[in-house]
Amino acid sequence: MSLISLTRRSLFAAAASTALVAGLGFSPAPLAAQTPPGVLIVGQIAEPKSLDPAAVTAQNDFRIVVNMYEGLVRYAPGTLEVEPLLAESWEVSDDGTEYTFMLKEGVTFHDGTPFNAEAVKFNFDRMLNEDHPFHNTGPFPLAFFFSAVQSTDVVDDLTVKFTLNEPYAPFLSNLAYPTGLLVSPAAVEANGADFGRNPVGTGPFKFAEWRSNEAVVVEKNPDYHGDMAGTEAVVFRPITDANTRVAEMLSGGIDVMVEVPPTALSEFQGDGYQVVEQAGPHVWFLILNAKEGPFADKLVRQAANYAINKEALVNEVLEGTAEVAAGPTPPAFAWAYNDELDPYPYDPDKAKELLAEAGAEGAELTFYVTEGGSGMLDPIPMGTAIQADLNAVGFDVKIETYEWNTFLGEVNPGLEGKADMAEMAWMTNDPDTLPFLALRTEAFPDQGGFNSGYYSNPEVDELLSKARVATDQDERAALYKEMQAIVQEDAPWVFVANWKQNAVTTDRVENFNLEPSFLLLLEDVVKN
Amino acid sequence: MGSYILKRLVSAIPVLLGITVIVFLIMAMIPGDPATAILGSYATPENVEKLNRDLGLDKPLVVRYFIWLGNMLTGDFGRSFSLNRPVLDEILERFNATLILAGTAFVICSVLGILAGVISAAKQYGFADKAITFVVLIGISVPSFFLGMMMILLFAVNLRWLPVSGMYAIYGGGDLPDLAKHLVMPAFALAVVATGVIARLSRSAMLEVLRQDFIRTARAKGVGERKVLYGHALRAAMVSIIPVLGIQAGFVLSGSVFIEIVFQWPGVGRMLVDAILKRDLLLVQGGVVFVAACYVFFNICVDVAQSLLDPRIKT
Numbered sequence: 144m145s146l147i148s149l150t151r152r153s154l155f156a157a158a159a160s161t162a163l164v165a166g167l168g169f170s171p172a173p174l175a176a177q178t179p180p181g182v183l184i185v186g187q188i189a190e191p192k193s194l195d196p197a198a199v200t201a202q203n204d205f206r207i208v209v210n211m212y213e214g215l216v217r218y219a220p221g222t223l224e225v226e227p228l229l230a231e232s233w234e235v236s237d238d239g240t241e242y243t244f245m246l247k248e249g250v251t252f253h254d255g256t257p258f259n260a261e262a263v264k265f266n267f268d269r270m271l272n273e274d275h276p277f278h279n280t281g282p283f284p285l286a287f288f289f290s291a292v293q294s295t296d297v298v299d300d301l302t303v304k305f306t307l308n309e310p311y312a313p314f315l316s317n318l319a320y321p322t323g324l325l326v327s328p329a330a331v332e333a334n335g336a337d338f339g340r341n342p343v344g345t346g347p348f349k350f351a352e353w354r355s356n357e358a359v360v361v362e363k364n365p366d367y368h369g370d371m372a373g374t375e376a377v378v379f380r381p382i383t384d385a386n387t388r389v390a391e392m393l394s395g396g397i398d399v400m401v402e403v404p405p406t407a408l409s410e411f412q413g414d415g416y417q418v419v420e421q422a423g424p425h426v427w428f429l430i431l432n433a434k435e436g437p438f439a440d441k442l443v444r445q446a447a448n449y450a451i452n453k454e455a456l457v458n459e460v461l462e463g464t465a466e467v468a469a470g471p472t473p474p475a476f477a478w479a480y481n482d483e484l485d486p487y488p489y490d491p492d493k494a495k496e497l498l499a500e501a502g503a504e505g506a507e508l509t510f511y512v513t514e515g516g517s518g519m520l521d522p523i524p525m526g527t528a529i530q531a532d533l534n535a536v537g538f539d540v541k542i543e544t545y546e547w548n549t550f551l552g553e554v555n556p557g558l559e560g561k562a563d564m565a566e567m568a569w570m571t572n573d574p575d576t577l578p579f580l581a582l583r584t585e586a587f588p589d590q591g592g593f594n595s596g597y598y599s600n601p602e603v604d605e606l607l608s609k610a611r612v613a614t615d616q617d618e619r620a621a622l623y624k625e626m627q628a629i630v631q632e633d634a635p636w637v638f639v640a641n642w643k644q645n646a647v648t649t650d651r652v653e654n655f656n657l658e659p660s661f662l663l664l665l666e667d668v669v670k671n
Numbered sequence: 672m673g674s675y676i677l678k679r680l681v682s683a684i685p686v687l688l689g690i691t692v693i694v695f696l697i698m699a700m701i702p703g704d705p706a707t708a709i710l711g712s713y714a715t716p717e718n719v720e721k722l723n724r725d726l727g728l729d730k731p732l733v734v735r736y737f738i739w740l741g742n743m744l745t746g747d748f749g750r751s752f753s754l755n756r757p758v759l760d761e762i763l764e765r766f767n768a769t770l771i772l773a774g775t776a777f778v779i780c781s782v783l784g785i786l787a788g789v790i791s792a793a794k795q796y797g798f799a800d801k802a803i804t805f806v807v808l809i810g811i812s813v814p815s816f817f818l819g820m821m822m823i824l825l826f827a828v829n830l831r832w833l834p835v836s837g838m839y840a841i842y843g844g845g846d847l848p849d850l851a852k853h854l855v856m857p858a859f860a861l862a863v864v865a866t867g868v869i870a871r872l873s874r875s876a877m878l879e880v881l882r883q884d885f886i887r888t889a890r891a892k893g894v895g896e897r898k899v900l901y902g903h904a905l906r907a908a909m910v911s912i913i914p915v916l917g918i919q920a921g922f923v924l925s926g927s928v929f930i931e932i933v934f935q936w937p938g939v940g941r942m943l944v945d946a947i948l949k950r951d952l953l954l955v956q957g958g959v960v961f962v963a964a965c966y967v968f969f970n971i972c973v974d975v976a977q978s979l980l981d982p983r984i985k986t
Contacts (some may be wrong), residue, residue, distance in 0.1 A: 193755040254684030282725035339755045382935050390835045393828045548703025591717045
C-alpha cells in the first residue's frame with residue numbers, strides 16, 4: 144500500500160514491522176518445499192492415540208501400526224482373503240473349534256527378541272485374560288473380536304493352538320485385522336502402560352520417534368525377514384484440518400495424502416499428482432424403523448429405496464467418491480458378494496405407486512442425521528438430498544441433526560418411539576460382522592446388538608447363524624448370497640453407497656496402492 | 672503491594688474451584704461418553720459398559736469429581752484416554768507452543784496497535800489517520816481463520832515463501848529460523864483483530880491526553896513533538912491502554928484456537944477441540960482448568976501492573 148510512505152511516522156511503523164519480521168529470522172527466499180528422497184511423508188487426519196495395535200480402534204492409527212507389526216495372517220494384496228504371514232500354515236479341527244498355527248522360523252522383533260509361540264500366547268493372553276500381569280496396559284476396546292478364544296496354548300516353540308468355545312468362521316479374518324497384530328512381549332514388560340509410545344513389532348518398518356502432534360517416524364527394518372522396505376523412512380504427520388492438508392499437498396509439504404475431501408479432488412487432476420481409489424468393505428445406509436410407523440410396512444420401505452436417487456448422491460454430493468450400494472454386503476467382499484443383485488433403481492413413479500398401495504401417502508417421518516463421524520462421508524448434504532427425494536414422492540420428512548457421539552447415543556439404543564429413519568455407515572473386515580450385529584432378531588438393541596430398526600426375519604437369522612459356524616468358505620459364500628437377496632427384498636435399510644477410499648500422491652511416489660481392507664501398507668512404496 | 676497481591680491470589684481460589692465444578696459438570700452432561708467415542712460403530716451397550724469400567728467411569732459423579740480434584744491437588748491430572756499419556760505432560764507441551772504463538776502475536780499487536788493509535792491521534796482526521804482507521808476496521812472485521820486460510824493460499828501454496836502448517840520442519844528443522852518461518856503467518860493472523868482493537872483504543876486514549884494542559888505546557892516550553900508524543904502523552908495514555916492490553920492478551924490466547932487448527936499449530940487450543948470431540952474427559956477438564964488458571968494469573972498481573980503505573984488505583 145502506497146499510503147505507508149505518506150508520513151515519516153507511518154514509514155517508521157512499516158520499518159518497525161519489517162524489522163520485527165526480519166528479526167525473527169525470516170528470509171523471503173522461496174522455500175525448498177521438496178521432501179527428501181527415500182523418505183515418504185504421509186499426511187494423516189489425526190494424531191494417533193497409541194501405537195499399541197491391541198489398544199487402537201481408528202483407521203488413522205491402523206495406517207501406522209500395520210507397517211510396524213505383523214499378524215499370524217494378513218489380507219492377501221488386493222483382496223480381503225486371508226494368507227499366511229508370521230504363520231506359515233495352519234490347521235482347523237473338523238468341528239471348527241481348534242486352530243493350530245505353524246510359525247515362521249527365524250523371525251525376531253525389532254528389539255532382537257525371538258518371535259515364537261510364547262510370544263503369540265503372551266499377546267492374546269494380555270488382551271483377553273483379565274488376570275494377565277500386563278492386561279492393565281489396555282484397555283483393549285476391540286478384544287471382543289477374539290472373545291470366542293477360550294485358550295491359547297504353546298504346543299512347541301513354533302506351534303501355537305487356539306481353542307474356541309464354539310465354531311467362529313470370522314476368526315482368521317479377525318486375526319488379519321490390526322487388533323490381531325503381534326507385539327514384542329519383552330517391550331511390553333519393559334515399558335508397561337507406555338508401550339503404546341515405544342512400540343516394537345516384527346514388521347518391515349521399526350519405530351524411530353514420536354514427536355507429539357508433529358510426526359511419527361518409522362525407519363526401514365534392516366533385519367526384516369521378508370523383502371526390504373522400498374523407503375528409508377516414513378513420516379506420518381497429523382493434519383486434522385482438511386483444507387490445511389490439501390494446502391500441504393499442493394505446496395509440496397507432504398508426499399501422500401489420505402482421505403482427500405471430494406471437493407478437493409479436482410485440484411489434483413493435473414500432472415505431478417496421482418489419485419488412487421479403492422472400494423472397500425464399507426456400506427452407507429439408512430436404518431428404517433420396521434417396528435412402528437410407516438416403515439413397518441415392507442412396501443413403504445421399498446418405496447423409500449425407489450424414491451432416493453442414489454446415482455445423484457454418489458456423483459453429485461460425493462463427487463464420484465462412492466458407488467451405489469445394492470444390498471447389505473459391500474462388493475469388496477468379492478467371495479461373499481451376490482453380484483446378481485442390482486441396486487434399487489431410481490423410480491419415483493414406482494415409489495408413489497407403492498405408497499398408494501400401502502396407503503401411506505403424506506406419511507410424516509423423523510430422520511436422524513449426523514454432522515460427521517467415522518465413515519459417514521458427507522452426512523448433512525446427503526441427508527438433505529435424501530429428504531428432498533422422499534418429499535418429492537409424498538413423504539413429509541423432518542430432519543433432526545446430532546453431533547456424532549450424541550447421534551450414536553441416540554441411534555444405537557434403537558429408534559423406537561423417536562425416529563423413523565437414521566443415517567449409518569459401517570466398515571468391517573468380514574461379511575459376517577455387519578449383518579450379524581445389525582440385521583438379526585437377536586441383535587435388537589436391548590439384546591446388545593445394533594439392529595436399531597428392529598428388522599426381523601427368521602430365515603435371515605438362520606442363514607447368518609449357519610454362516611458363522613461354517614468353516615468352508617464356499618458354503619459360507621452361498622449362505623451370505625442368499626441372505627443378501629432376502630434382505631434386499633425386505634428392505635430393512637435404504638442401501639445407499641459403498642465408499643471408495645482415496646489418496647493422492649506426488650509423481651515422486653511409486654508402487655503406491657490402496658487395499659480393500661483400507662489398511663495402508665507402505666513397504667513396497669518407493670519415493671524418488 | 673505485597674498484601675494486595677496476596678489478597679488477589681487468595682480471591683482466585685474460589686474462582687478456580689468454581690471452574691473445576693463447571694467444567695466437570697459440563698463434561699458429565701454433554702451427551703456421548705468416551706467409551707462410545709472410542710468404540711464408534713462397535714459401541715454395543717455391553718462393550719460400552721466394560722470399557723467405561725476399564726476407564727474408571729462407572730463410579731458416581733460426586734466420587735469421580737473428588738477423586739479428580741484430589742489427584743489434581745497432588746499434581747496428578749490423570750491419563751488421557753485419547754492420547755494414552757499423562758494429561759499434564761500433554762498440557763505443558765502444548766501450552767508451551769500456545770505461549771510462543773500467543774506471545775508473539777501479543778507483541779505484534781501491542782507494538783503495531785499502539786504505534787498506529789499514536790500516529791492516528793497525532794494526525795487526527797489527516798490522511799494517515801483515515802488510512803489507519805480504514806485498515807483497522809478491515810482487520811477487526813475479517814475472521815482470523817479466514818485470513819489464515821487466505822494467507823496459506825497466497826504465501827504458502829502460490830508463492831511458496833512459507834511453510835503451510837506445523838511448528839517445525841519435519842526434516843532438518845528445529846532451530847530458531849525454522850520456528851520463525853512457521854510462526855510468521857499464524858502470529859500475524861492471530862494478531863490482526865487485537866491490533867485493530869488496541870489501535871482504536873490507543874487512539875482515543877491519546878486524543879484525550881493530547882487535549883490536556885500539561886501537553887500544551889510541554890509544547891509551549893519548546894519540547895520536540897516526538898518527545899511530546901512518546902515521552903509525555905503516550906506515557907500518560909498507557910494507564911488506560913494497559914487494561915486493554917490485558918484483555919487482548921486473554922483474547923489472543925483464546926483466539927488461538929481457530930488459528931491453531933488452521934495452521935496445525937500443536938497448541939493447547941487444538942488439543943482441547945480434539946479432546947472435546949473425542950470425549951476425552953480428563954484432558955478437557957485438566958486443559959480447561961490449566962488455561963483458566965493462566966487467565967486468572969494474567970488478570971492479576973495486569974491489575975498489579977496498573978496499580979504500579981497509577982498509584983490512585985491501589986486498593
